[in-house]
Amino acid sequence: KQEVTQIPAALSVPEGENLVLNCSFTDSAIYNLQWFRQDPGKGLTSLLLIQSSQREQTSGRLNASLDKSSGRSTLYIAASQPGDSATYLCAVLSTNAGKSTFGDGTTLTVKP
Amino acid sequence: GAVVSQHPSWVICKSGTSVKIECRSLDFQATTMFWYRQFPKQSLMLMATSNEGSKATYEQGVEKDKFLINHASLTLSTLTVTSAHPEDSSFYICSARDLFHEQYFGPGTRLTVT
Numbered sequence: 001k002q003e004v005t006q007i008p009a010a011l012s013v014p015e016g017e018n019l020v021l022n023c024s025f026t027d028s029a030i031y032n033l034q035w036f037r038q039d040p041g042k043g044l045t046s047l048l049l050i051q052s053s054q055r056e057q058t059s060g061r062l063n064a065s066l067d068k069s070s071g072r073s074t075l076y077i078a079a080s081q082p083g084d085s086a087t088y089l090c091a092v093l094s095t096n097a098g099k100s101t102f103g104d105g106t107t108l109t110v111k112p
Numbered sequence: 113g114a115v116v117s118q119h120p121s122w123v124i125c126k127s128g129t130s131v132k133i134e135c136r137s138l139d140f141q142a143t144t145m146f147w148y149r150q151f152p153k154q155s156l157m158l159m160a161t162s163n164e165g166s167k168a169t170y171e172q173g174v175e176k177d178k179f180l181i182n183h184a185s186l187t188l189s190t191l192t193v194t195s196a197h198p199e200d201s202s203f204y205i206c207s208a209r210d211l212f213h214e215q216y217f218g219p220g221t222r223l224t225v226t
Contacts, residue, residue: 031213034215043118043219045217046215046217049214089156091215093215098144098161099158100215
């Protein structure tokens with residue numbers, strides 16, 4: 001059974017810092033890994049999708065990497081802004097599963 | 113990017129009544145849709161997976177007779193909370209998966225049962 005862990009559970013940084021969020025998973029037989037953000041009281045917004053054959057994906061100030069062999073993904077946020085404050089979740093779709101397994105998320109606070 | 117809508121965005125109902133929530137993929141076909149619920153400051157909890165034209169698969173502990181799911185077309189899934197009680201009050205979120213296995217979420221529906 002796939003298990004997804006996100007560390008840390010919460011992170012507070014001053015504006016302008018570069019930061020890394022971590023996601024680890026136990027079963028490397030994955031189809032893809034997806035990063036989302038959730039603002040309070042809202043649905044989830046898809047940030048980046050990495051297919052199992054890819055090593056990284058970039059969108060603006062965001063860069064997500066994937067290392068299947070070690071069961072890890074990182075989300076790098078450059079030059080953080082207060083508007084980046086949200087909960088970030090990673091979700092892993094295993095090859096033998098019809099549904100993704102979500103981590104519990106990292107709640108990020110960027111202080112002005 | 114792909115858009116998933118949910119309706120209504122919030123609803124208040126009296127205990128014992130039923131409430132229907134609609135989830136639509138607006139610009140893509142979704143062979144699979146998912147329904148989640150989320151309590152304040154807690155993680156998403158998957159309730160069920162629905163595939164177009166077939167019965168939904170419910171997660172352990174989710175009452176299928178209470179949470180009726182219908183996936184009538186490739187762009188529409190509905191969740192009906194039957195005989196709602198105050199403990200059913202929650203934030204319900206749907207998501208849809210496209211042909212490339214990317215998942216998109218709706219904005220959520222806040223249900224309050226009085």
